[in-house]
Amino acid sequence: MDKKIISTGAVFGMIAIILGAFGAHALKKVLSIEQLSTFETGVRYQMYHALFLLFIGTVNSLSQKTKKTIYYLVFWGVFLFSGSIYLLATNDLTSFDFKAIGFVTPIGGLLLILAWGVLLFNLLKKK
DSSP, rough: HHHHHHHHHHHHHHHHHHHHHHHHHGGGGGGGGGHHHHHHHHHHHHHHHHHHHHHHHHHSSOOOHHHHHHHHHHHHHHHHHHHHHHHHHTGGGGOGGGGGTTTTHHHHHHHHHHHHHHHHHHHHHOO
């Protein structure tokens, strides 16, 4: 499981860098300042959680069950939170109205909060 967690963290990190560069260069020309700021929020949170996964994959004081729980919370949290932010920020560039899926953003955020909560809970219960 550790290899999967670390690999996912690395992939999330690479994608965050690619999307960050894409936003800073290509999207800068077609998005408003507010839309670009929103897009960058998605990139920033994706990178934070890529680093979080790298940490989780290398720490030895957590059980594999706990790591697996955190992994799935972060995976789906990033997918829903950052993914929906990317779509919402670039909404004007497509014919589909992504505002219809905006409700998943806070669900993704909640999953990310829960992942951190699982880490905290498991650290506090250790002697």
